[in-house]
Amino acid sequence: MTSSIISFTLLVLCVLGSVTRGQSPAPSPTMQSKPYGLVIHGGAGVISRETMTPQVENAYRTTLAEALAAGYSVLEHGGASVDATIAAVRVLEDSPLFNAGHGAVMTAEGLCELDAAVMDGNGLRAGAIAGVRHIRNPILLARDVMEKSNHVMLTGEGAEKFAQSLGYDRVANEYFQTERRRLQLEKAKEIDRKVGTPEHVRNEQKSGDEFTFDGIDPMPERKWGTVGAVALDQAGNLAAATSTGGMTNKKFGRVGDSPIIGAGNYADNATCAVSATGHGEYFIRATVAYSISARMAFGRETLGAAAKQAIDTVGTLGGTGGVIAIDRKGNVATPFNTPGMYRGVHLSSGKPLIEIFPSEP
C-alpha cells in the first residue's frame, strides 16, 4: 500500500515535470483527494514564433486560458468530465480565432460546415454530427445526439432537423463566417488554380511523402485549427470533446476525423480520453484516438508512449497533427509533429499552463 502510494506520487510528479517543463515547481499533489484535470487544444499546424506577432500570440493565449478556466471550474466544483470538456470547447467555438463554430474555415462554396463529437468514458457513450451549417455550438448538438437520440452520428440536414426537434435556434451561416477565413479560402483557391490538378486526380494516399506540386504545398493552413478538450473528473470519469470546421476549400461533403468516434475523439474510463487535431484523413486511416486507448488496454503501454506512437504512425503515413490525452490517473500527453499546437493543461495538482510551441521557456 505504502509503496503504491509512493510510486503514484512519483508518477504524478514525473508527469507534472514533463507538463510544466521549465516552469516553477508545481505544488505537491494532495494525496487525500483524487487527481482531476483538463487539457485543451486549439489546433496544431505551421505555427512559428517568427510569423506570429505578440498581439496575435497574446490573443490566442488569452482565449485558451479562458477556455481552460471555464472547463476547469466545472471539475473543481465536482462537475462531470463531459460538462467540463463541453464548457471549454464552447469558449473555443465562440472565438473567431479557432477553426470551430464562429470563425470556422470555409468550404469551396464559401460556407461553414461544422463537425463535432463528444464521448463519455463512463459507458462508452458517444454522439457526433457532421456537416451542419446552422447550429451555433455544434458540440452541444453532438452531446444531444449522445443523450437524447438512440444514434451516435447524425449528418447534414438530418442533423439540423434533429436540432429543430429539440428547439435549437437556427442561426444563419453568416454567423460563422469571418473575413480572415474568406481570405484563406481565396488563397487556397488560388493555389489550387496554380496547381491545376483536379481534386479527383490528386491522391495523397498514394504516397507517404509530403504532398507538393513543384514545391507548392497546396495544403498550408487548411487542415488545422480544430479544437478539443479531454478531462478527468473527481469521480474518475473521462470524457473527450472535439469540434471543427474541417478543411479550407473542402468539397464533396468531405468529413475529417473530428466527428469519427475512434479517429478524432475517444474516451474510455478504463484507459484514457483523447482529442485529435491535424490532417484528418491520416487520423481516420490510423484510427488515432482509439489506438491510444487500445495500446494502453491491450499493450499495457503508458499514456505517453501510446500517444507518441499514435502520432508517429500518422507521421509514417505522411500526415501531420497532434493529440491531447489524459488517463484515469491524471497523466497527460500532448504529442504533435507540427511546428506548434495551441494547448492548455490544468491539473488539480498544479497551475494552469498554456503552451503553443514545442518547448516553451
Next chain:
Amino acid sequence: MTSSIISFTLLVLCVLGSVTRGQSPAPSPTMQSKPYGLVIHGGAGVISRETMTPQVENAYRTTLAEALAAGYSVLEHGGASVDATIAAVRVLEDSPLFNAGHGAVMTAEGLCELDAAVMDGNGLRAGAIAGVRHIRNPILLARDVMEKSNHVMLTGEGAEKFAQSLGYDRVANEYFQTERRRLQLEKAKEIDRKVGTPEHVRNEQKSGDEFTFDGIDPMPERKWGTVGAVALDQAGNLAAATSTGGMTNKKFGRVGDSPIIGAGNYADNATCAVSATGHGEYFIRATVAYSISARMAFGRETLGAAAKQAIDTVGTLGGTGGVIAIDRKGNVATPFNTPGMYRGVHLSSGKPLIEIFPSEP
C-alpha cells in the same frame, strides 16, 4: 524451418476444422503457394430455421455462393484483395435480398440512403461514402474516394457531385426501392406509433439492456442485412469492403458503423481485415473493426480470440451483430451474437462454404 512448416500446416488444418465444422475433410493445403481466401457476409440478425422457408433459404445461399465465387475468382487469378472484396460486394449490392444497393432498407421518408467503405491493408488506404441516393454500386464510389480523391470520407450530395465529376450515372432512387422494404418500413412505423415515444426521448445508450417497450422490440429486422467481404490475396495483401442501407425508418441523416473506418470496416496487412454487421451504434462506440486489429497488434491475440472479444464487448454494451475477419496467415473468424449470420468462406486450401446458422450440420 521444418517445424514452422508443420506448425503452419497444423494451424491451417485447425482453422479449416473450425470453418468447415462437420463438413467432409478439406483437401490438404498446397505448401508451395501462399494461402489466400475470401470471406463474405450478408448481415447478422434474427434469422431462424423455423421462420425461413426452404425457398428463401435457397435464394440466400445461391446469391451468397455467387458473390463468394465472384470474389474468389479474382484471388484465384492472382488479383488484388481490394478487387476481390469489391467483386463480391457488388453481387450482394445488386441482389434484392440484402440491405445494400438494390433492396436496401428505407429511411423514414421512404428513400434508400446508402453507405459504403473499403480499406486496403497495403498502406492503410481507405475510402468511404455516407448518405448517397443515386449511386448504383456504392462500394465502387467508396473505392474511387480512396483511389481518386485526397479524402477518406465524402457524404450526401457532395459525394454525389464527386461521382458526377468521375462520370458516374445518376440512378433514380426508385432503383434501390423494393416492395419488401416498403412493407418493413410500414411495419417499423406502426411499431413506432405503438411505442409512442419520439426518437429524441428514447436512448439506447442509457442502458445495456435489450431495448423494449412493454415487450415490443422496436428494432426487429431494422438494423441488419449489411453486406461485406474481407480477403487475403496471393501477394499477402488484406482488404475489407462493406456496404449498407443502414436502418429501416432511419431519420436525421443517421450514419451507422459501415462507412466509419475502424468501426464497421478495417484492414491492415500487419494484422487482419474486418467487415462488421449489426446494430451500428454499438459498433462505433466499441470501434469494433479496428479493435480486432489492435488486439492482434498490441495484445498479441489470435484473430479468433480478438474477434470474439470484440463481439463480446458489443454484447456487454447491449448490442448485437457479428464480424467476418481474415488475417495475414489466412486464419478466419466469423463470430456473431445473433441467431444467425449470412456468410461464406472460400480459402485456397479448401472448398467454398456457405453458412447461415451458428452450427450447421
